[in-house]
Amino acid sequence: MKKHHKFSIWYILLGIWFVILLQNYIASTYAVPTIPYSQFITLLQQGKIGEVAISSNQIQGKYKPPHTGPQGATEFKTVRVDPNLSAVLQNYRVVFKGEIESTLLRDVISWIFPIVLFVGVWFFLMKRMGGQQAGFMTLGKNKAKIYMENELNVNFNDVAGVDEAKQELVEVIEFLKEPKKFTELGGKIPKGILLVGPPGTGKTLLAKAVAGESGVPFFSLSGSEFVEMFVGLGAARVRDLFTQAKEKAPCIIFIDELDALGKARGVGMMGGHDEREQTLNQLLVEMDGFDPKAGVILLAATNRPEILDPALLRPGRFDRHVLVDRPDKKGREEILRVHLRNIKTAPDLDVEKLAAMTPGMVGADLANLANEAALLAVRRGKTVVGMDEFSEAVERIIGGLEKKNRLINPAEREAVAYHEMGHALVALSLPGTDPVQKISIIPRGIAALGYTMQVPTEDRFLMKKTELINKVASLLGGRAAEEIIFGDISTGAHNDLSRATDIARSMVMEYGMSDKLGQVYLSRKSRPLFLDTGLQESREFSEATAELIDREIKAIIDREYQKAIAILQDKKQVLTRGAKLLLEKEKIDGEELQALIDEENANRA
Numbered sequence: 001m002k003k004h005h006k007f008s009i010w011y012i013l014l015g016i017w018f019v020i021l022l023q024n025y026i027a028s029t030y031a032v033p034t035i036p037y038s039q040f041i042t043l044l045q046q047g048k049i050g051e052v053a054i055s056s057n058q059i060q061g062k063y064k065p066p067h068t069g070p071q072g073a074t075e076f077k078t079v080r081v082d083p084n085l086s087a088v089l090q091n092y093r094v095v096f097k098g099e100i101e102s103t104l105l106r107d108v109i110s111w112i113f114p115i116v117l118f119v120g121v122w123f124f125l126m127k128r129m130g131g132q133q134a135g136f137m138t139l140g141k142n143k144a145k146i147y148m149e150n151e152l153n154v155n156f157n158d159v160a161g162v163d164e165a166k167q168e169l170v171e172v173i174e175f176l177k178e179p180k181k182f183t184e185l186g187g188k189i190p191k192g193i194l195l196v197g198p199p200g201t202g203k204t205l206l207a208k209a210v211a212g213e214s215g216v217p218f219f220s221l222s223g224s225e226f227v228e229m230f231v232g233l234g235a236a237r238v239r240d241l242f243t244q245a246k247e248k249a250p251c252i253i254f255i256d257e258l259d260a261l262g263k264a265r266g267v268g269m270m271g272g273h274d275e276r277e278q279t280l281n282q283l284l285v286e287m288d289g290f291d292p293k294a295g296v297i298l299l300a301a302t303n304r305p306e307i308l309d310p311a312l313l314r315p316g317r318f319d320r321h322v323l324v325d326r327p328d329k330k331g332r333e334e335i336l337r338v339h340l341r342n343i344k345t346a347p348d349l350d351v352e353k354l355a356a357m358t359p360g361m362v363g364a365d366l367a368n369l370a371n372e373a374a375l376l377a378v379r380r381g382k383t384v385v386g387m388d389e390f391s392e393a394v395e396r397i398i399g400g401l402e403k404k405n406r407l408i409n410p411a412e413r414e415a416v417a418y419h420e421m422g423h424a425l426v427a428l429s430l431p432g433t434d435p436v437q438k439i440s441i442i443p444r445g446i447a448a449l450g451y452t453m454q455v456p457t458e459d460r461f462l463m464k465k466t467e468l469i470n471k472v473a474s475l476l477g478g479r480a481a482e483e484i485i486f487g488d489i490s491t492g493a494h495n496d497l498s499r500a501t502d503i504a505r506s507m508v509m510e511y512g513m514s515d516k517l518g519q520v521y522l523s524r525k526s527r528p529l530f531l532d533t534g535l536q537e538s539r540e541f542s543e544a545t546a547e548l549i550d551r552e553i554k555a556i557i558d559r560e561y562q563k564a565i566a567i568l569q570d571k572k573q574v575l576t577r578g579a580k581l582l583l584e585k586e587k588i589d590g591e592e593l594q595a596l597i598d599e600e601n602a603n604r605a
């Protein structure tokens, strides 16, 4: 929590003390001294009273100048004793009236003024502290900006390299353009769409482009803005946002950084973050409460979908996910072209080569690159931006990204390419493994440097022994490829190893697939001991069996590793060519890989 959100009780105590002090001061300064009634009568008889105002039990009045009371007071008051006062007054020719000159005003001033002052000071401080924070007058009022269509000026042409995501959003645009027509035709529209992808890949841009393409207003708010306020305000803001949006429907509500708001609830020791939970609950209520036919589409962006509260992802809420991934080489080229539109570039500028020079960069990095190169050219007094400037800008940006640990170096990239090709080739060579759909060396997240995507052909409930064995082999294929090519292995395979070992262990202990141990179920019975210490094992077999299990698991792994090595030795040509292709294109699909293998087979025959 940031400092300025704590509105300390001390401020309030200080404020109250200040008010009391001021009130006393005012009261003592302007107080009218009270004199005894007898003295009043005496003064009256001496002709020192100018005028009085009489109420049923009090008399207040002024001395007749130049006379004054004690300490030079010009006014006095006294308790009325004599009911027949008026006759006496007339005797002494004093102006009198029946109404008491109100002290209310004075009292009010002495109280109200300091309070107003106090509030004013508070208000001022709030403004200073919060900058954009909600103050007194705008409690709960929402500052979601409403970009109207013509202000937005972003369309699909401005977003490049994310074709799949765009395709998924085309339907939404159609709906927003003519909600009625769309629903009459029986189209079903999602309420909430979650854009998932690393920072800077263009999620916000995409959301704006959807609004721009469909010509509807765009409300945007960031999840962290919702939370950075006083308790209760976040929820009020959510309510307000939806009310505003419904008035402007059809329209888009975009919530950036949904994870800041939508972290899974109630896990912390202290009962979590109340304000955030309230806000999240309100969001859920609003999402459930609006009819998608009204024409409000909720888009949200996150780069950490895994930490979101599952309630947010339920059907009827953010149930559709659109992946906005890091661009591959071709994607980067397209993005660069978008950002080069407004830059005067040298005619010999090779955008494709630029794209090849920038592996791992996302849209925001590339926008930055174009800008940086243009600045360099200006500094050098050039009229056009050439390859020199771009090369230098690339180096600068890569330097920055390397510091942030977001880029892998070329040697690592090569290792990853061979590793992933190893997985793919072993999988392709063995029966019963899922077909390889895509191999990529575009880093995803922190853990995976590359990935080989295999899609199961059908939902599986039963697996044959050979399938399991082959699965182990293809998991080990990555490391096998590293060993064959580099004669050395890397840490990049530890996830593969753990998965392979899990499969092997299940084969031995649960599925009775080990010859030496036979058809027995040996799995440990686990029960939670403490919440955090994980599972407590209770074995129901002997030490000797345990040893045998370990040996059998190791035997499976060793055997399959050798199998993977043998396959890759045999296909070393394809492995190398595939890895090179992968390094160049960063992403190849199953068909391209198959073509490569077929070509190689034809060469051999």
Ligand code: ADP
Pocket: 158, 159, 160, 161, 162, 198, 199, 200, 201, 202, 203, 204, 205, 206, 301, 335, 338, 362, 363, 364, 365, 367
């Ligand atoms: P995110 O919301 O995913 O963090 P943004 O949409 O804020 O990323 O992207 C920041 C800027 O980077 C955009 O304003 C745009 O200039 C540039 N950019 C990002 N992705 C793309 C893309 N796919 N095509 C074109 N420009 C992009």
Ligand code: ZN
Pocket: 419, 423, 478, 479, 492, 493, 496
């Ligand atoms: Zn691997």
